[in-house]
Amino acid sequence: MTLLKREDWYDLTRATNWTPKYVSEDELFPEEMSGARGIPMEKWETYDEPYKVTYPEYVSTQREKDAGAYSVKAALERSRFLDNADPGWISTMQAHYGAIALAEYAASTAEARMCRFSKAPGNRNMATFGMLDEVRHGQAQLYFPHSYTRRNRQWDWAHKALHTNEWGAIAARHFFDDMMMTRDAIGVSIMLTFAFETGFTNMQFLGLAADAAEVGDHTFASLISSIQTDESRHAQQGGPALKILIENGKKKDAQQMVDVAFWRAWKLFSVLTGPIMDYYTPLEGRKLSFKEFMLEWIVAQFERQILDLGLDRPWYWDEFMRALDETHHGMHLGVWYWRPTVWWNPSAGVTPEERDWLEEKYPGWNDTWGQCWDVIIDNLKNGKPELTGPETLPVVCNMSNIPIVGTPGNGWNVKDYQLEHEGRLYHFGSEPDRWCFQVDPERYKGHLNFIDRFLAGHVQPPDLMGGLKYMGLAPGEMGDDAHNYEWMSKYAKAAS
Amino acid sequence: MFSRLKQWFSGTENSKREGKGSAMATQNDDRLKNNKVGPVLRSGDMADAAVDAAEIDNPGKEISVEDMRAYLRISTDGELILKRETMEECLGRPFEMKELEVDLSSFAGQIDINTDRARFYLNTAL
Numbered sequence A: 001m002t003l004l005k006r007e008d009w010y011d012l013t014r015a016t017n018w019t020p021k022y023v024s025e026d027e028l029f030p031e032e033m034s035g036a037r038g039i040p041m042e043k044w045e046t047y048d049e050p051y052k053v054t055y056p057e058y059v060s061t062q063r064e065k066d067a068g069a070y071s072v073k074a075a076l077e078r079s080r081f082l083d084n085a086d087p088g089w090i091s092t093m094q095a096h097y098g099a100i101a102l103a104e105y106a107a108s109t110a111e112a113r114m115c116r117f118s119k120a121p122g123n124r125n126m127a128t129f130g131m132l133d134e135v136r137h138g139q140a141q142l143y144f145p146h147s148y149t150r151r152n153r154q155w156d157w158a159h160k161a162l163h164t165n166e167w168g169a170i171a172a173r174h175f176f177d178d179m180m181m182t183r184d185a186i187g188v189s190i191m192l193t194f195a196f197e198t199g200f201t202n203m204q205f206l207g208l209a210a211d212a213a214e215v216g217d218h219t220f221a222s223l224i225s226s227i228q229t230d231e232s233r234h235a236q237q238g239g240p241a242l243k244i245l246i247e248n249g250k251k252k253d254a255q256q257m258v259d260v261a262f263w264r265a266w267k268l269f270s271v272l273t274g275p276i277m278d279y280y281t282p283l284e285g286r287k288l289s290f291k292e293f294m295l296e297w298i299v300a301q302f303e304r305q306i307l308d309l310g311l312d313r314p315w316y317w318d319e320f321m322r323a324l325d326e327t328h329h330g331m332h333l334g335v336w337y338w339r340p341t342v343w344w345n346p347s348a349g350v351t352p353e354e355r356d357w358l359e360e361k362y363p364g365w366n367d368t369w370g371q372c373w374d375v376i377i378d379n380l381k382n383g384k385p386e387l388t389g390p391e392t393l394p395v396v397c398n399m400s401n402i403p404i405v406g407t408p409g410n411g412w413n414v415k416d417y418q419l420e421h422e423g424r425l426y427h428f429g430s431e432p433d434r435w436c437f438q439v440d441p442e443r444y445k446g447h448l449n450f451i452d453r454f455l456a457g458h459v460q461p462p463d464l465m466g467g468l469k470y471m472g473l474a475p476g477e478m479g480d481d482a483h484n485y486e487w488m489s490k491y492a493k494a495a496s
Numbered sequence B: 001m002f003s004r005l006k007q008w009f010s011g012t013e014n015s016k017r018e019g020k021g022s023a024m025a026t027q028n029d030d031r032l033k034n035n036k037v038g039p040v041l042r043s044g045d046m047a048d049a050a051v052d053a054a055e056i057d058n059p060g061k062e063i064s065v066e067d068m069r070a071y072l073r074i075s076t077d078g079e080l081i082l083k084r085e086t087m088e089e090c091l092g093r094p095f096e097m098k099e100l101e102v103d104l105s106s107f108a109g110q111i112d113i114n115t116d117r118a119r120f121y122l123n124t125a126l
């Protein structure tokens, strides 16, 4: 028997729209869930997904992917990699799993929204597979860290983090809720699958895989790069939706969705991916700097694709380009300084050799962030560790929910972008963060970031211990310096 | 500890933020001006075969390969084709185009894939 080629029958079987007789089209596809934006059904039927797959193909391919990732895990289990891994790398994995694993499960719900409510049959078909993909990502990224939970309680945060009010978890949840849990089907296809998955997930799942392979963690490298093969398929749901929006006079809407999602993803990655690539990953394992990976994946690849699909650069492009040399250094300094408030042990990453590397990758580093680290190093050298920990609260952005940072030292430019809305004063870390709020204040106005909650009396007692309790961080979970300050010996020696 | 909210920032609203990065930002921007397309494959047999196949299936074009140890980025300008038959020859075993997905972690440009070939392309040239 000769099998037909997929392209000879696919279009016919995918055409699953029908004319409803018992309910109206609006009841079948409510606007708030479908997001058709006034574009008629027949236009959505022209949706042509570029990366096609059928159910039998999907099952056999996914089986092969899982067999690969799980067999690498099983084969390397006895290599005791983790016993000898640099503590900075352990922190990298703990930060990754906590911020990502449950968000993957949530992404399954977002895919399910497209699967049920998109008016485009092709979108519904691909989202069926996307939904299954995200279950795979959630399960694998809980299963792998679960085998480490007997080592210490911080591994438990792979599952626990997004259930808590830890500040980073609030930031991640606010972002993912905004991009994927509270958008209509077309919004999800643009903001989650196009803006986030075509672009930023490459940073965390391929850039970081390159670092993982370099430090010898082939289990992690294999798992996350395998996950990304699902992403590269289901991320292709946004492109055809964009095309239909643009063809039907909705370019402005599409551009705005992409610009909001892009900026918000950038800010989340500046606190998650930036520090782990440039400070936690052991020096010899850093394949590229965070900025170099951003230039590879986000500028050269993703933004180029945005232009090719007929959208423009985001209006804040110059500020984004400028911030590539700045934001994540500030985030790292903040995370290390407020280290009891995270579920991993931040690596300082500022030995003399690491500083040389930072100066090479980011000329001027020693003159700016270096000056702050000099003070921390002096305090540690002079036996005053209490001066290197949190005394006060940072000002936190009401959009990104992460601290407001800028360049310190000789390049000082730290600034609070404020907005008064309905009698409440909001603080933002940048003009684009404030703009995200301004284009849809109803969506964001009620949210309280960690500092708002503190000032509103939710945190009791209102001190560090109360704050840690509110964040769900018990002893054994809260972070401290990854290397137990052993890196300071390099400075003690230099002084003597 | 942790009891007072200190305003540790200064500066005014509505003025454009400047930093030492302004000159570097222009350099960063240069990276956008490219027409590179092609697959990013997890390292292994399939990636190696795709490197060979890319040379065969895109005659006259310069194929660049960046080896990042965890993945290989294979690219050329404008359009890159990988044919099923060529992949089969390079792998030395039967190959179906859908198998590419097992290792296709990402790609530059847009994708168009059917039973006989995968094609990576851009509509516009910069």
Ligand SMILES: [Fe+2]
Pocket (backbone or CB within 6 Å): A104, A107, A133, A134, A137, A231
């Ligand atoms: Fe995922």
Ligand SMILES: [Fe+2]
Pocket (backbone or CB within 6 Å): A107, A134, A197, A231, A234
């Ligand atoms: Fe995804």
